[in-house]
Amino acid sequence: MSGPYAPGPYGPYGQRPPHAAPPPGYGPPQPGQGPPRPGYGPPRPTFMPPHYPPPQYGPPQQPYGYLPQPPPPVRFSEGTHRLHWATIPLRAFVFMVIYFALLGFPLLLTRTENGARFLDAPEVLLRFLVVTVPFMMVATGAALWGWFAVRFRVDGDDLVVENGVLRKRARRIPLSRVQAIDLVRPLMTRIFALTEVRVELAGGEQSEIVLRYLGRGAAQQLRAELLARAAGLPGHTPEAPERPLWRLSFGALLGSLVFRLPVLATIVLFFVSLIYMLLFREGGMLAVAVPALLGLIRAVFAPMVMYAGFTVAMSPDGVRLRYGLLETRMQTVPPGRVQAIGLVEPALWRAIGWARLEVTVAGYAGERQALSSVLLPVAPRHVCLYLMSQIFPGTNVDAVALLPASAKAIALDRADGAGTDDAIFVSRHGWPGRRTDVIAHARAQSVRLTVNPLQRLLGLATVHVDAPPGPVRVAAADRDLGEARAIVESTARRARAARRAGGEKARWAR
Amino acid sequence: MPSGPAAPAVPVPDGLVQDGPAPAGPVPAGPVPAGPPVAHAYPQRPEYAADQAFEPGSGLHWMRLSRRHPWERRIMAAVWAVPVAAVGAFVFAQGGGAAGGLLWVALVVLGTVLAWIVAELAYRSYGYAERADDLIVTHGVFVRRLIVVPYGRMQFVDVTAGLLERWMGVATVRMHTAAAATDARIPGLPAAEASLLRDRLAQKGEERSMGL
Numbered sequence: 001m002s003g004p005y006a007p008g009p010y011g012p013y014g015q016r017p018p019h020a021a022p023p024p025g026y027g028p029p030q031p032g033q034g035p036p037r038p039g040y041g042p043p044r045p046t047f048m049p050p051h052y053p054p055p056q057y058g059p060p061q062q063p064y065g066y067l068p069q070p071p072p073p074v075r076f077s078e079g080t081h082r083l084h085w086a087t088i089p090l091r092a093f094v095f096m097v098i099y100f101a102l103l104g105f106p107l108l109l110t111r112t113e114n115g116a117r118f119l120d121a122p123e124v125l126l127r128f129l130v131v132t133v134p135f136m137m138v139a140t141g142a143a144l145w146g147w148f149a150v151r152f153r154v155d156g157d158d159l160v161v162e163n164g165v166l167r168k169r170a171r172r173i174p175l176s177r178v179q180a181i182d183l184v185r186p187l188m189t190r191i192f193a194l195t196e197v198r199v200e201l202a203g204g205e206q207s208e209i210v211l212r213y214l215g216r217g218a219a220q221q222l223r224a225e226l227l228a229r230a231a232g233l234p235g236h237t238p239e240a241p242e243r244p245l246w247r248l249s250f251g252a253l254l255g256s257l258v259f260r261l262p263v264l265a266t267i268v269l270f271f272v273s274l275i276y277m278l279l280f281r282e283g284g285m286l287a288v289a290v291p292a293l294l295g296l297i298r299a300v301f302a303p304m305v306m307y308a309g310f311t312v313a314m315s316p317d318g319v320r321l322r323y324g325l326l327e328t329r330m331q332t333v334p335p336g337r338v339q340a341i342g343l344v345e346p347a348l349w350r351a352i353g354w355a356r357l358e359v360t361v362a363g364y365a366g367e368r369q370a371l372s373s374v375l376l377p378v379a380p381r382h383v384c385l386y387l388m389s390q391i392f393p394g395t396n397v398d399a400v401a402l403l404p405a406s407a408k409a410i411a412l413d414r415a416d417g418a419g420t421d422d423a424i425f426v427s428r429h430g431w432p433g434r435r436t437d438v439i440a441h442a443r444a445q446s447v448r449l450t451v452n453p454l455q456r457l458l459g460l461a462t463v464h465v466d467a468p469p470g471p472v473r474v475a476a477a478d479r480d481l482g483e484a485r486a487i488v489e490s491t492a493r494r495a496r497a498a499r500r501a502g503g504e505k506a507r508w509a510r
Numbered sequence: 511m512p513s514g515p516a517a518p519a520v521p522v523p524d525g526l527v528q529d530g531p532a533p534a535g536p537v538p539a540g541p542v543p544a545g546p547p548v549a550h551a552y553p554q555r556p557e558y559a560a561d562q563a564f565e566p567g568s569g570l571h572w573m574r575l576s577r578r579h580p581w582e583r584r585i586m587a588a589v590w591a592v593p594v595a596a597v598g599a600f601v602f603a604q605g606g607g608a609a610g611g612l613l614w615v616a617l618v619v620l621g622t623v624l625a626w627i628v629a630e631l632a633y634r635s636y637g638y639a640e641r642a643d644d645l646i647v648t649h650g651v652f653v654r655r656l657i658v659v660p661y662g663r664m665q666f667v668d669v670t671a672g673l674l675e676r677w678m679g680v681a682t683v684r685m686h687t688a689a690a691a692t693d694a695r696i697p698g699l700p701a702a703e704a705s706l707l708r709d710r711l712a713q714k715g716e717e718r719s720m721g722l
Contacts, residue, residue, distance in 0.1 A: 202688065362688055445663050445687040445688050445689035445692060446657060446658060446659045446660070446663060446687055446689060446691075446692040446694070447657075447658040448655060448656065448657045448658070448691070448692070449563070449655065449656040449657075450650075450653055450654070450655050450656075451650075451653065451654040451655075452652075452653045453652055453653070456654070459560055461563065464691065466687070466689035466691045466692050467689055468688040468689050468690070469689070469690045469691075473691075480560065481560040481563045482558040482559050482560045482562065482563055483558075484563065485558040485562065485563040485564075485656070486558045488656065488658060489558070489567070492643075492644060492658045492660070495660065496643050496644075496660065499660070499662060
């Protein structure tokens with residue numbers, strides 16, 4: 001064990017001299033198979049020439065091929081910022097497309113004896129240009145004006161968006177009220193790698209801020225900065241790391257969309273009507289086939305395009321969703337912003353243990369509610385339950401024992417039930433499809449007891465635990481009247497305790 | 511031990527029926543009939559029998575609306591009834607003779623009488639009580655409702671009064687939460703009392719405000 005070629009137990013070439021004693025702990029040496037591999041630790045290089053510079057010295061190595069260096073980070077808290085310059089050509093282009101479809105294309109046509117025809121005569125081209133060039137200038141001017149009008153900056157704990165060139169209007173948004181931040185990449189903006197930033201706020205008309213459009217990297221930085229400040233951290237905090245939770249494969253999505261009773265029935269109806277039409281030459285069956293096809297497009301193809309590549313990830317900043325084939329959406333819902341969750345199990349899905357998750361987030365309203373209310377289009381039930389336990393921490397929906405509704409109720413089966421623990425209120429109803437609605441006591445807005453005339457005859461009542469408007473309505477239906485009132489009181493008390501315990505934090509990192 | 515109705519006896523899990531001080535401690539296991547809560551476990555809790563379901567509880571009494579509230583509704587009904595009766599009677603008399611016109615007027619009078627009765631019932635059904643941490647409102651003639659709104663959840667409280675309401679010296683207090691379904695409004699309060707109630711609610715809401 002001496003000499004220039006054996007400085008260590010393995011030598012400079014990673015070869016252990018055959019006569020050397022085996023290092024302790026690795027077992028007997030295997031002759032002729034090289035050094036024994038350690039069972040743990042980083043993999044060591046088996047061969048390293050002495051002249052090779054170690055990677056930790058010297059300047060950072062450029063990887064092979066051309067990779068653009070990332071631009072220096074933009075500080076949105078310093079100075080005033082504008083939208084990406086490519087917004088101007090994009091808006092002008094969209095305007096010109098509409099112009100061409102409505103007015104420009106007919107200008108190229110000339111009326112002849114054989115109807116409208118395309119003639120490549122110079123006067124036709126001149127006529128087209130005389131109309132088109134002013135339109136193009138107007139479009140460019142309007143797009144330039146629109147770009148010039150919008151300025152934004154992060155000022156302390158507020159996002160300030162200024163609008164207008166001559167008459168200025170500034171909106172100041174306290175970031176503690178942010179409910180969700182979405183990055184949307186419509187198909188049109190892919191050319192310039194642009195991204196739309198939507199900041200959803202709680203309550204009222206115009207409760208969203210839309211910045212249309214930012215560069216891709218700038219949008220992500222803005223989101224990171226807004227989330228960091230909303231969480232109560234310094235604005236230059238890098239984006240929180242995320243932990244992938246579920247990735248929906250295309251096949252699973254398609255299968256789940258088709259594997260539903262109404263969809264299967266519609267498919268059968270479509271093919272039966274098609275075969276009938278071909279066999280008996282009965283054109284009237286088109287009245288059945290076409291609506292069936294339209295229904296299929298709406299129920300299968302539209303969600304398929306919308307939710308393709310659905311990915312759910314958890315991060316300290318909340319739940320992150322990414323999805324979309326043509327229009328990519330990236331949603332971030334910070335902790336405590338999910339008001340209520342619904343676990344939806346259609347009849348066939350229940351048989352194979354699939355489920356869908358819907359959420360109520362206070363910021364989303366109207367059309368955006370429909371676009372953004374799905375938390376998981378389809379996943380195994382246990383994944384859905386795990387995600388629910390992540391959103392309402394420390395809860396297990398399945399562990400909450402549900403009391404069935406009163407036996408006096410008129411119902412198809414005894415599936416209806418409700419239950420509660422100290423953190424959440426759970427209600428379940430529906431047959432053969434079933435949905436389970438969950439609200440955290442800390443998020444309940446009010447508790448209501450209602451008795452409709454039929455229920456009054458039977459001595460029953462329904463208890464509602466109200467959340468902001470959304471797809472999830474939590475209600476314990478058809479309880480006995482006295483029990484219902486007891487539920488109201490206990491729910492109010494639990495909600496109070498949950499709120500006092502600090503069940504909600506506007507700034508989740510503090 | 512109260513005897514339950516015909517409901518199947520189910521083991522009661524932590525808390526839906528019985529009502530421990532949250533966070534709830536261990537609960538008695540075993541079958542407990544659904545119905546009134548287990549009064550023996552927590553004797554200090556109010557016991558809710560079916561006929562107590564719309565009482566304010568904890569020794570409180572419902573605060574009632576002003577007697578002027580049903581009269582405001584009645585005057586409103588009458589104000590609507592007169593033009594409806596006149597125009598309808600005119601149209602029917604043109605088309606079907608005097609009998610049609612009279613029938614229409616009779617129908618409108620019947621509707622007005624019903625509205626007057628409902629106004630009285632609505633007045634009797636309304637009640638509100640300010641509890642330690644929440645406001646509790648009950649109302650409803652056909653669908654009975656009981657609404658519990660925590661003070662900390664009120665986003666804002668407003669007082670409105672229409673023309674007739676102002677003339678009669680009453681006003682409506684409305685509580686807004688983030689949930690649109692909450693719909694807690696108290697109509698027909700004397701105007702001075704309404705603004706006092708609003709100020710009290712706003713102050714309590716401010717003290718307990720929780721954000722969204």
